[in-house]
Every structure is written in C-alpha cells, then in structure tokens.
Amino acid sequence: MSSDVVICLFASNGYDRAAQGVAGAGRNLAAQLGGSMHAVIVGPPEEVTTSAVAAVADTVTVLDQPELADYQPELSLASLQQACGQLDPAAVLLGSDTASLELTARLAARLGGSPMSDGTALAVADGAIRVTRSAYGGKAEAVFELTKSPAVVCLRARGFEPAEPTGGEASVERTIVELPDLVPTRVVDRRVEETEGVPLEDAQLVVGGGRGIGGAEPFDDLRQLAEVMTAAVGASRSACDEGWVPPSAQIGQTGKKIAPELYLAIAISGAAQHVLGISDAKAVCAINNDPDAQIFRHSHFGIVEDYRKVVPPLIERLRDLTS
Amino acid sequence: MRILVCMKQILDPDLPARDFRVDASRNEAERAGANLVPNIFCENALETALQLRDATGGSVTALSFGTEEAEDVLRKALAMTVDEAALVIRSDGPAPDALTVAKVLATAARKLGDFDVVMVGRESGDWGVGQTGGLLAEELGLPMVALVDGAEPADGGLKLRRQTDYGFDAVEAQAPVLVTITNCEGNVPRIPKTRDVMKAHRKPLTTWSFDELGVAADEKVAEVVELSVPEKHVTCEFVEGDSLDEKVDAFARKIADVMSGLG
Numbered sequence: 001m002s003s004d005v006v007i008c009l010f011a012s013n014g015y016d017r018a019a020q021g022v023a024g025a026g027r028n029l030a031a032q033l034g035g036s037m038h039a040v041i042v043g044p045p046e047e048v049t050t051s052a053v054a055a056v057a058d059t060v061t062v063l064d065q066p067e068l069a070d071y072q073p074e075l076s077l078a079s080l081q082q083a084c085g086q087l088d089p090a091a092v093l094l095g096s097d098t099a100s101l102e103l104t105a106r107l108a109a110r111l112g113g114s115p116m117s118d119g120t121a122l123a124v125a126d127g128a129i130r131v132t133r134s135a136y137g138g139k140a141e142a143v144f145e146l147t148k149s150p151a152v153v154c155l156r157a158r159g160f161e162p163a164e165p166t167g168g169e170a171s172v173e174r175t176i177v178e179l180p181d182l183v184p185t186r187v188v189d190r191r192v193e194e195t196e197g198v199p200l201e202d203a204q205l206v207v208g209g210g211r212g213i214g215g216a217e218p219f220d221d222l223r224q225l226a227e228v229m230t231a232a233v234g235a236s237r238s239a240c241d242e243g244w245v246p247p248s249a250q251i252g253q254t255g256k257k258i259a260p261e262l263y264l265a266i267a268i269s270g271a272a273q274h275v276l277g278i279s280d281a282k283a284v285c286a287i288n289n290d291p292d293a294q295i296f297r298h299s300h301f302g303i304v305e306d307y308r309k310v311v312p313p314l315i316e317r318l319r320d321l322t323s
Numbered sequence: 324m325r326i327l328v329c330m331k332q333i334l335d336p337d338l339p340a341r342d343f344r345v346d347a348s349r350n351e352a353e354r355a356g357a358n359l360v361p362n363i364f365c366e367n368a369l370e371t372a373l374q375l376r377d378a379t380g381g382s383v384t385a386l387s388f389g390t391e392e393a394e395d396v397l398r399k400a401l402a403m404t405v406d407e408a409a410l411v412i413r414s415d416g417p418a419p420d421a422l423t424v425a426k427v428l429a430t431a432a433r434k435l436g437d438f439d440v441v442m443v444g445r446e447s448g449d450w451g452v453g454q455t456g457g458l459l460a461e462e463l464g465l466p467m468v469a470l471v472d473g474a475e476p477a478d479g480g481l482k483l484r485r486q487t488d489y490g491f492d493a494v495e496a497q498a499p500v501l502v503t504i505t506n507c508e509g510n511v512p513r514i515p516k517t518r519d520v521m522k523a524h525r526k527p528l529t530t531w532s533f534d535e536l537g538v539a540a541d542e543k544v545a546e547v548v549e550l551s552v553p554e555k556h557v558t559c560e561f562v563e564g565d566s567l568d569e570k571v572d573a574f575a576r577k578i579a580d581v582m583s584g585l586g
Contacts, residue, residue, distance in 0.1 A: 073466075073467075073468065074466060098469070098470055098485075098487045099487075102457075102467070104457065105421075105457020105458050105460075106457045106467060108454075113544075114544035114545055115458070115544065116452065117446075117454065125548075133452075134451070135450055135550065136334075136336070136352055136450070137336045137448055137451065139340050139343045139352075139552065140343070140550055140551065140552050140553075141550070141551055143548050144545045145545065145546050145547075145548045146544065147544060147545060148542075183466075184496060185467075185468055185497070187493070187494050188493050190491075190492050190493075191491045191493075193489060193490040205585075229578065229582065237506070241506060241511070243508040246490070247472070247486045247505075247507065248488065248489060248490060254364075254446065254505065256488075262578065264578070272336075273336065283581060284557070285574070294340070296561075297557070299559040300557060300559065301559060302560070302562070303562050303570055303571070304561060313568065314574065317575035321579040322582060
C-alpha cells in the first residue's frame with residue numbers, strides 16, 4: 001500500500017499561510033507513513049510559488065494549462081483526479097478554501113477513497129488515516145478513522161505549522177492533463193469584495209460583531225474601532241443572516257476559522273458554532289451586556305456593559321494609548 | 324422543473340453545551356431529552372427549492388433517510404407545500420456513514436423518478452462534515468456546485484450564486500445538477516400556515532425500510548473512533564472600576580498590551 005502524501009494547492013493562492021500549513025501537515029503525515037510528500041499545483045504558478053513549494057516537497061507536479069488558471073470546478077476536479085490517480089497516495093491533503101471544499105467529496109469518490117473536512121490533527125493507526133475535527137457544532141471533538149484509501153482531507157490549514165524546508169529542491173514536472181471540452185457547470189463571473197487590510201483568516205487582531213449590534217450602520221462603529229486596533233472585522237452568523245455584513249465576514253462553523261493574537265467579541269452571545277471558529281485565537285475578550293453570556297466562558301477578559309456605551313470611549317482611549 | 328430536496332433530522336444544535344453529553348458506547352451524542360429538528364441547511368435548501376418552483380412551476384419532492392421520527396421533518400416540509408415526500412426508515416442503531424447515506428438517497432431518488440435539480444444542505448449541524456452532498460452527486464452521476472445561496476432558472480438549467488472566501492461566483496449549470504445550499508438572508512425557511520400543518524398530516528408519504536431498498540451497507544468511508552467533550556481552561560477576568568470610564572480604561576489597556584507585543 002502506498003505511504004505517500006499528496007498536497008493539492010491552487011496556483012492563484014500562491015504559497016500563502018494556508019498552503020504552508022497544508023505542506024506542514026503533509027510533511028508530518030508523510031513522515032508518520034514513511035513515505036514521500038508530493039505537491040500538485042493546479043494552474044500556472046508564479047516562479048516564487050513553485051520555488052517555495054519545491055523547497056518543502058519531495059516532488060512538484062505543475063498543471064499549468066491556461067484553462068486551469070482560474071478555478072473551474074469540473075476542470076480542477078478532472079485535473080486533480082488524474083494527477084492524484086497517477087501518484088497513488090495514501091492521503092491527499094487540501095486547505096479549506098471554498099474551491100477545495102467543493103471538490104473534496106467528488107475527488108475522494110473518483111479515487112475510491114474517503115473524504116473528510118476541517119481536520120485539525122492527523123494521525124496514522126494500523127495503516128489507516130485518522131482525522132481529528134470538531135463535532136456537534138463545536139460542543140465535542142471527534143476522531144474519525146477513514147476506512148477507504150486514499151484519505152482526501154480538507155484541513156484547517158492555518159492551524160498547522162508551516163512546512164520546514166527539506167534542505168533540497170524538489171524536481172518540478174509540468175504535466176498535461178486531459179480536460180473535457182464541454183462542462184455542465186461553469187463559473188461565469190467572480191465578485192471580489194473589497195476588504196481593507198489583512199484578510200480575516202490571517203489577521204493578528206480581529207473584532208467581531210453579533211446579533212446584539214442591532215443593524216448594519218452600527219457596524220461602522222466597529223470598523224472605526226478595528227481601524228484604531230489595526231484589526232480585521234468579522235461577524236457571527238446571526239449578523240450575516242440579517243444582512244448587516246457580507247457572508248465572507250462570517251466567523252464560525254460555516255464561516256472563517258481565525259487564529260489571531262486577540263479576538264474581541266462585541267455583542268456576541270458565544271454559541272458553540274461561533275466559538276468553533278475562534279478556537280485557535282491566543283486570547284479572547286468580550287463586550288456584552290449579559291453577564292451570563294456564553295462568550296464570557298471562552299474569554300480571558302471582559303466587560304459587562306452595553307457595547308454602545310463602551311465602543312466610543314474605547315476608541316478614544318486606544319487612540320491615546322497607541323499614539 | 325422537478326426538484327428533489329434531501330433533508331436530515333438531527334439533534335437540536337441549540338442544545339446548550341451544559342446539557343450536552345457523549346454516549347461513549349456509541350460514539351454519538353446522547354439523545355437524553357434533546358429535541359430532534361430538521362437540519363437548518365436542509366431547510367435553507369428546501370426554501371430555495373420552493374422559491375424556484377414558485378417562480379417556474381414544476382414540483383418539489385422532499386426525501387429523508389432517518390428513524391421513524393424523521394417523519395416530522397417531512398410533515399413539516401409538506402406543510403411548507405412540497406408536492407411529494409418520501410422517507411427511508413432505518414432502525415435506531417448506530418448512525419450510517421456518509422457513503423451509506425449517499426447510496427440510500429440515490430437509490431430512493433431513482434425510485435422517485437428523474438429530477439432536474441437535487442438540493443441538499445451544505446452540511447449538517449451535528450457532525451458538520453459536509454461530504455454527503457458530493458458523494459450523492461457521484462452516486463447519481465451528477466455535477467455539483469457547492470455553497471450556493473441563490474438559484475434562478477436559466478436556459479436548460481440554473482444560474483447560481485455561490486459564496487466564496489472572497490465574495491461570490493456566478494455559476495451557470497445545466498440540468499441535471501446537484502447543489503449544496505448555504506444560509507443567507509434570502510433562504511430563511513418559510514413558516515408554514517397553520518391550516519397547511521393540519522393538511523400535511525393527511526398527505527401521502529411514501530415510505531421504504533432500509534432493508535427494502537437493498538442498499539449494500541458494507542462499504543463505509545469513515546467511522547468515529549473517539550468522541551469527547553474538550554475541557555475548557557479559560558477564566559474570564561471582568562475588568563473592575565468605580566465608573567464606566569475606569570472599566571473602559573482597564574479594558575483598553577489590556578488590548579493595548581496585546582497590540583504592543585505584536586511585530
């Protein structure tokens with residue numbers, strides 16, 4: 001049986017923190033299996049990306065046909081199926097970007113393997129891959145044994161340490177894959193929301209707003225606070241469902257998983273599904289007018305008060321302290 | 324347009340953490356006194372399907388694979404005006420894995436006829452693994468678009484909006500296709516009218532037993548080998564002060580400390 005690991009990266013993401021985490025997880029798993037780590041890059045990568053990946057992998061396969069430059073589900077799926085099929089690994093690892101989430105189950109089925117998502121730890125037991133992940137909306141932690149091979153796993157990538165360089169430089173091979181001429185689904189337009197500053201998942205400081213914020217306009221006050229803190233702004237699912245902030249700002253089980261030095265939760269009750277998204281935060285603090293709010297059970301420090309009374313003086317005070 | 328919506332009944336995810344217990348013998352949550360509810364993303368899918376049907380004509384069929392209690396989910400779907408409902412009943416043993424579920428749903432779907440669109444929730448509020456939709460697509464030989472929050476009819480298929488990490492994609496999909504649905508403002512499930520709830524109980528419900536469908540259950544993709552409740556080690560320090568100003572000052576200082584420690 002194979003003991004190799006394949007990591008799947010999209011060229012358009014570059015060797016970002018998520019890719020570094022997937023590579024780190026891949027190296028560790030390959031070591032546990034006693035095999036090699038192969039990187040597959042979908043789409044034409046920049047030179048700096050290829051070099052960075054070649055420094056941490058044993059081999060690199062680049063699928064750089066121009067049709068693969070922008071994500072198209074059917075084309076990416078066909079190309080990964082071929083590349084992974086040829087490499088015949090014990091495990092295929094991906095990040096938790098939306099493209100990878102979309103492909104995982106179908107890729108696993110086509111390779112005859114087992115899919116899994118949001119893996120926070122990987123282990124090998126009696127030759128089978130085991131994946132740790134959150135369960136029951138963050139109330140529990142489960143270990144799944146994946147019973148078919150290969151294991152095809154989306155990882156909570158930023159929670160894994162970046163791969164260490166191997167000390168060598170992997171061979172880089174460009175492979176042409178067969179792509180279907182006609183596809184039943186096609187991305188015809190991509191809208192990118194303007195975000196200022198660092199993306200939520202990479203931010204060291206994050207301010208989150210919840211249902212208690214009460215509307216779209218008050219989120220402007222949070223943005224002001226975030227600016228003084230040099231923080232990114234996110235939200236609980238409730239605030240997103242109300243339409244006060246875009247879905248891409250959502251933090252939680254079905255949103256972004258963040259890992260900041262500090263997360264400030266404002267008017268957020270602290271339901272398990274939201275807390276699931278902040279479990280990698282080094283420190284958590286909260287402003288909530290309910291002393292029994294769940295969020296305080298996950299916070300290092302807090303203030304029990306109506307956020308409307310706290311945020312304006314907090315902005316002033318922080319301006320003074322950080323000027 | 325014939326639309327199939329697959330729905331799952333789960334333990335109420337709003338059960339407070341303090342009431343949550345693990346059944347170690349089954350590696351599942353303890354049922355105890357908890358309610359069973361339709362998975363919210365399945366209801367988002369149902370709402371999306373109903374809106375599509377209301378706009379284009381056609382029909383919506385609701386299908387579930389669960390214990391006898393899952394009938395409640397389908398009666399609610401009928402109250403929300405789905406045209407047809409079917410239930411594959413399993414015994415109250417260990418929960419089936421995603422591949423078994425996909426095979427059962429696919430087998431039942433084929434018995435129910437040809438569908439233009441199959442809609443499922445992006446994941447369930449219990450395990451949250453979110454792979455069943457993709458496995459079902461493969462079992463049915465359908466393409467799949469995930470994380471969809473809007474669907475409109477288009478020539479020969481659908482125009483879909485899907486959420487991405489950075490915003491939205493517009494996707495054109497030819498029928499037949501499977502989509503997984505995520506929550507948004509526009510697909511909050513409708514509240515059934517009282518008279519429709521009453522009528523729903525008298526509507527026909529097709530049922531099959533798991534054994535009747537003849538699905539081989541010997542192939543699994545995953546098995547839960549451990550399930551635990553992680554211990555929390557955080558104690559919240561509530562800032563002190565005689566006035567709001569003092570408290571805000573203390574709070575601000577703690578934040579500023581973290582900020583100054585960063586590169």
